[in-house]
Amino acid sequence: MSIRLTKVDKIYGQGDAKVHALKELSLTITTGEMVAIMGPSGSGKSTLLNILGCIDRPTKGEYSYKENEISHIKAKEMARLRNEVFGFVIQDFALVDRYTVFKNIMIPLSYSQKAIKSKKEKVESVLKQLNISEKRDVLAANLSGGQRQRVAIARAIVNEPEIILADEPTGSLDSATGQDVLDIFTKLNSVEKKTIIIVTHDKEVASCCHRIVNIQDGMIV
């Protein structure tokens, strides 16, 4: 088993502005699983993804990763886990437009403490894996939506994470391009044995996952 949340609450703000985004949410995700998280807008999907990826902490409850309780670890340790264990594919791609494709994918490696032998070769191999080698020296600003998403995925996997977290990875793509991106995730899961957690509204995406977690009002239904 890889991840376990036990009775997790997330509360944003205080007083009148208080939002109870997750309510006693418990969830276990096994190594090698591919899981879809679905639910209406505002139900808490992104909040859940942020907590799973150590971007944010629960207000209450427990988070254990590989049987270790991590909800109270120090910020520095949390940052290390975030960088080494998780790869993020976030909404709107979040690429640096004035950087080339190559430089965008290199970003996580510049911060990485992992012993990856040749960082340049690693970027080249990921470019190849995602079929974007010929775009290597193109500025991110000049890519199509589908190409941008490939670069975003390349950047998420270059640091060899165990777990990939994706927020609406096909949301802004046409259906053929979305299918290509979905195939990439499916392959990362089946061939490379990555654990994959995808927030999605797309039924096509969800149907390719082993399991669908439905959230409503901060609770699993």
Ligand SMILES: Nc1ncnc2c1ncn2[C@@H]1O[C@H](COP(=O)(O)OP(=O)(O)OP(=O)(O)O)[C@@H](O)[C@H]1O
């Ligand atoms: N940083 C924040 N501060 C205050 N409230 C927040 C914050 N982030 C999220 N919320 C609130 O928490 C609730 C859950 O938001 P969240 O973004 O997790 O939902 P979601 O299911 O991902 O929605 P969507 O599908 O629209 O992205 C919402 O009511 C939202 O307004």
